[in-house]
Amino acid sequence: xxxxTAFHPRTSALNQHLQWRAWSGFFAAxxxxxxxxxxxxxxxxxxxxxxxxxxxxxxxxxxxxxRLVDRLIVRDASKLVPGRVLYTPWCDEHGKVLDDGTIHRxxxxxxxxxxxWTAADPQIRWLRMNAHGLDVEVRDVSDSVAAVAxxxxxxxxxxxxxxxxSFADLGYFRRRTATLAGIPIDVSRTGYTGDLGYELWIPxxxxxxxxxxxxxxxxxxxxxxxxxxxxxxxxxxAGLILIEVxxxxxxxxxxxxxxxxxxxxxxxxxxxxxxxxxxxxxALVAELAAGGPARRLVGLDIEWPDIxxxxxxxxxxxxxxxIVSRSPVPVFAAGRQVGxxxxxxWSPILKKMLGLGSVAFAHxxxxxxxxxxxxxxxxxxxxxxxxxxxPFFDPARKRA
Amino acid sequence: xxxxxxxxxxxxxxGGGHNGLVAGAYLARAGLRTLVLExxxxxxxxxxxxxxxxxxxxxxxxxxxxxxxxxxxxELDLRAHGxxxxxxxxxxxxxxxxxxxxxxxADAARTAAELRAWSAGDGAAWVEFDRHVRALSTFVxxxxxxTPPATSGGSLADAITGLLLGRxxxxxxxxxxxxxxxxxxxxxxxxxxxxxxxxxxxxxxAMRAVMFTALGVWSMGTTAALLADSAGNDGGAxxxxxxxxxxxxxxxxxxxxxARGFGAEIRTGAEVAGVTTVEGRVTGVTLASxxxxxxxxxxxxLDPKRTLLDLLPPLELGPNLRWRVGNIRQPGRVARVNFGLxxxxxxxxxxxxxxxxxxxxxxILVGATGLDDMERAFDASKYGHVSDELLLEATIPTLVDPxxxxxxGHVMSVIAQYVPYRPAGGTWDAAARxxxxxxxxxxxxxxxxxxxxxxTSREVMTPLDLEAEYGLTGGHPYHQEPALDAWFAWxxxxxxxxxxxxxxxxxxxxxxxxxxxxxxxAPAQNAVKEILADWKKRR
Numbered sequence: 004x005x006x007x008t009a010f011h012p013r014t015s016a017l018n019q020h021l022q023w024r025a026w027s028g029f030f031a032a033x034x035x036x037x038x039x040x041x042x043x044x045x046x047x048x049x050x051x052x053x054x055x056x057x058x059x060x061x062x063x064x065x066x067x068x069x070r071l072v073d074r075l076i077v078r079d080a081s082k083l084v085p086g087r088v089l090y091t092p093w094c095d096e097h098g099k100v101l102d103d104g105t106i107h108r109x110x111x112x113x114x115x116x117x118x119x120w121t122a123a124d125p126q127i128r129w130l131r132m133n134a135h136g137l138d139v140e141v142r143d144v145s146d147s148v149a150a151v152a153x154x155x156x157x158x159x160x161x162x163x164x165x166x167x168x169s170f171a172d173l174g175y176f177r178r179r180t181a182t183l184a185g186i187p188i189d190v191s192r193t194g195y196t197g198d199l200g201y202e203l204w205i206p207x208x209x210x211x212x213x214x215x216x217x218x219x220x221x222x223x224x225x226x227x228x229x230x231x232x233x234x235x236x237x238x239x240x241a242g243l244i245l246i247e248v249x250x251x252x253x254x255x256x257x258x259x260x261x262x263x264x265x266x267x268x269x270x271x272x273x274x275x276x277x278x279x280x281x282x283x284x285x286a287l288v289a290e291l292a293a294g295g296p297a298r299r300l301v302g303l304d305i306e307w308p309d310i311x312x313x314x315x316x317x318x319x320x321x322x323x324x325x326i327v328s329r330s331p332v333p334v335f336a337a338g339r340q341v342g343x344x345x346x347x348x349w350s351p352i353l354k355k356m357l358g359l360g361s362v363a364f365a366h367x368x369x370x371x372x373x374x375x376x377x378x379x380x381x382x383x384x385x386x387x388x389x390x391x392x393x394p395f396f397d398p399a400r401k402r403a
Numbered sequence: 404x405x406x407x408x409x410x411x412x413x414x415x416x417x418g419g420g421h422n423g424l425v426a427g428a429y430l431a432r433a434g435l436r437t438l439v440l441e442x443x444x445x446x447x448x449x450x451x452x453x454x455x456x457x458x459x460x461x462x463x464x465x466x467x468x469x470x471x472x473x474x475x476x477x478e479l480d481l482r483a484h485g486x487x488x489x490x491x492x493x494x495x496x497x498x499x500x501x502x503x504x505x506x507x508x509a510d511a512a513r514t515a516a517e518l519r520a521w522s523a524g525d526g527a528a529w530v531e532f533d534r535h536v537r538a539l540s541t542f543v544x545x546x547x548x549x550t551p552p553a554t555s556g557g558s559l560a561d562a563i564t565g566l567l568l569g570r571x572x573x574x575x576x577x578x579x580x581x582x583x584x585x586x587x588x589x590x591x592x593x594x595x596x597x598x599x600x601x602x603x604x605x606x607x608x609a610m611r612a613v614m615f616t617a618l619g620v621w622s623m624g625t626t627a628a629l630l631a632d633s634a635g636n637d638g639g640a641x642x643x644x645x646x647x648x649x650x651x652x653x654x655x656x657x658x659x660x661x662a663r664g665f666g667a668e669i670r671t672g673a674e675v676a677g678v679t680t681v682e683g684r685v686t687g688v689t690l691a692s693x694x695x696x697x698x699x700x701x702x703x704x705l706d707p708k709r710t711l712l713d714l715l716p717p718l719e720l721g722p723n724l725r726w727r728v729g730n731i732r733q734p735g736r737v738a739r740v741n742f743g744l745x746x747x748x749x750x751x752x753x754x755x756x757x758x759x760x761x762x763x764x765x766x767i768l769v770g771a772t773g774l775d776d777m778e779r780a781f782d783a784s785k786y787g788h789v790s791d792e793l794l795l796e797a798t799i800p801t802l803v804d805p806x807x808x809x810x811x812g813h814v815m816s817v818i819a820q821y822v823p824y825r826p827a828g829g830t831w832d833a834a835a836r837x838x839x840x841x842x843x844x845x846x847x848x849x850x851x852x853x854x855x856x857x858x859t860s861r862e863v864m865t866p867l868d869l870e871a872e873y874g875l876t877g878g879h880p881y882h883q884e885p886a887l888d889a890w891f892a893w894x895x896x897x898x899x900x901x902x903x904x905x906x907x908x909x910x911x912x913x914x915x916x917x918x919x920x921x922x923x924x925a926p927a928q929n930a931v932k933e934i935l936a937d938w939k940k941r942r
Binding site: 074096129132133135136280281282284285 | 682683712716717718721722723725726
């Protein structure tokens with residue numbers, strides 16, 4: 004049964020066309036407005052509120068909380084000092100990615116370190132299985148913590164207006180506590196949009212109050228609620244991968260080819276093989292020693308004139324599908340398939356058709372020209388696509 | 404903790420129990436510079452002779468050594484190292500409430516003659532039953548001698564093992580072969596009831612299938628446990644009774660002497676605190692003292708949980724295997740009570756003063772009166788209770804070896820079967836321990852009236868005490884329940900039954916590995932074959 008998130012009393016009233024999808028058992032708005040493009044514009048030009056409460060959230064508490072993180076993530080957890088947030092994948096023993104998410108170090112409470120761990124899929128068993136011998140308690144706080152992303156170039160102004168405090172000093176991937184309308188919340192400079200933005204972690208029982216306070220403070224800044232369709236476009240522009248779309252969790256893979264190492268999904272830069280052991284490290288060392296994985300994540304800049312030509316061939320005016328396609332399509336080099344594109348969509352701000360894909364290493368170098376399948380009116384064709392660096396869109400304000 | 408690299412060896416054996424000593428001896432015999440490390444001050448682990456407060460000496464846990472693999476005794480020349488064995492002609496004496504007793508002798512014909520008093524049919528059935536058990540046990544012994552096959556990618560060695568097992572299987576008569584696969588998963592209660600009518604006879608035979616386990620006579624697979632007990636020794640249907648002169652510790656002493664004779668170094672008071680590794684390979688051990696000792700081979704005689712969960716760095720094992728190891732069942736269900744006795748207690752069912760000692764030299768069963776009686780004793784333990792029908796197996800080693808009581812009198816060692824590791828609603832504190840001792844005395848009084856007045860000393864060890872004293876996780880003497888799901892290729896875990904643990908260079912040589920528990924030396928002897936095979940490959 005699908006249920007509402009802690010914000011549902013507000014989001015359900017805003018969802019004009021009852022466009023819902025299910026996200027981890029919760030109703031998540033696909034779009035609130037007539038078109039999700041309005042919401043996209045709010046994210047890129049003003050500010051938007053995105054209910055991300057369906058994320059799985061865990062609290063790790065105890066003197067060994069960071070040691071548990073260190074056992075699991077591919078990154079060097081010693082960087083995870085209070086106030087820091089790390090984005091990271093974590094792997095199984097074969098070095099295959101289980102999930103990716105952000106890990107937040109809250110303030111210590113006496114001898115206890117406190118961590119907030121977010122994930123797309125349930126992790127409680129994995130976290131507890133790996134806590135053997137460590138003094139740390141792992142709790143699922145998914146239901147007691149509501150989460151909303153406040154994203155967009157004006158998000159800081161909205162946040163400052165809502166909390167009455169400056170956030171100029173809160174750096175990228177940092178967090179701190181704040182008070183919003185008398186509600187103690189936690190604010191992290193994180194998001195899934197590639198833009199300036201924050202995620203607010205709010206006691207679930209006061210989620211509606213917090214929402215109202217943000218909406219009131221955001222009115223002068225044209226703050227809007229934004230749904231999953233708009234989020235999908237901005238995350239594609241930001242080159243951010245999506246689990247079960249751009250890669251398959253090792254938990255859900257049915258065949259070896261569905262397993263991905265961090266090096267295959269563009270997260271190799273995060274892997275620190277030298278700063279102590281973590282689950283999967285040995286397999287990743289071996290993978291590198293064997294020359295690295297055979298496929299890599301690439302960004303693709305898809306030739307619009309080629310798409311136009313396919314439409315023209317059938318006497319049709321060209322059309323750019325407004326939402327991101329999550330249907331994988333084959334990619335070719337010299338007529339042979341060398342990979343697939345897993346997310347495809349039009350970027351309104353870049354005026355380009357973009358793709359995220361997984362292609363053979365030999366064809367993954369920036370500038371490589373590939374062909375991808377493009378279907379118009381159920382007739383298959385190919386269009387040119389060039390490998391480009393990620394992210395596609397990377398405004399300075401994201402980190403500023 | 405500062406670590407000091409004190410020395411380096413080819414192989415380190417963790418745990419100086421009898422399997423650890425067997426492993427140490429065989430490794431040294433093969434020319435490896437071998438070090439055996441034992442936490443306690445004495446060697447042998449559960450196979451020890453320990454002092455009572457009155458100066459007499461009694462077994463640590465296992466009272467007899469008749470299951471010791473003959474090839475171990477022969478190859479290590481244990482007789483030359485001082486091991487002297489005494490095998491009485493009686494195996495089992497099970498007094499009954501009506502004043503009679505079931506006696507099982509080494510001589511099947513003699514047993515058959517006596518069983519006629521219980522039932523003409525039982526007397527007639529005994530010789531064939533004994534033959535049947537011996538035939539089936541012979542096949543189990545072949546299984547026990549083999550390293551279980553690999554679960555993936557069978558090798559030439561596996562093929563040879565398969566061939567040998569096939570040959571052993573073919574040696575069985577057609578009837579026995581057909582029976583084997585039928586009876587292995589059977590409950591011992593059903594198996595004995597197929598041959599015997601009288602409950603006391605059924606119970607006396609069935610007892611050995613459940614000893615030291617958390618299984619009842621109606622539990623599946625207990626027939627396999629009985630056959631395993633008789634495999635590779637002269638136990639047959641009644642089971643072995645062989646004493647080491649000087650107590651079980653004499654076996655440990657002989658093993659240690661043999662190991663030292665081959666050049667092994669043995670240290671007591673040296674507790675292995677961890678196994679050190681680099682990139683998935685064993686590099687040695689750390690001691691509780693902080694010392695580090697290097698060796699490319701670590702053979703652990705400790706139980707699988709202790710070996711894998713406590714000694715290995717957690718990331719070496721990995722979470723999935725850790726979860727599986729965590730699920731290994733080690734439900735300790737026996738307590739051991741040693742008594743010093745001023746004189747030989749009178750067992751009216753054993754006959755007069757001349758006859759009685761002859762019948763009391765084997766295993767004396769108290770409570771083996773019927774299958775349901777035994778099951779009820781088991782039932783109580785499932786829920787953390789000690790049954791009023793507590794089952795006892797008592798031995799009086801001084802009847803064959805007076806040296807254990809230098810100032811006269813006797814020693815009785817009792818295994819109390821179905822004493823839970825975790826008593827319901829409490830714990831094994833001093834009061835509970837002594838109350839258990841009192842119950843054992845009361846139970847003994849039912850077959851040996853007046854025994855309580857003869858007691859000059861007493862030592863009670865609950866399952867919790869056995870864990871603390873001997874390092875048996877869960878208090879289980881066999882390191883892992885000898886159930887069908889923990890047998891052969893499933894022991895200790897499927898995929899890890901070939902003595903090699905998931906970190907290269909780490910081996911399991913104790914009874915958590917195939918073929919399991921008891922005083923056999925078998926897991927260690929088997930394991931060393933695999934260790935040496937790897938050693939030769941490496942060089």
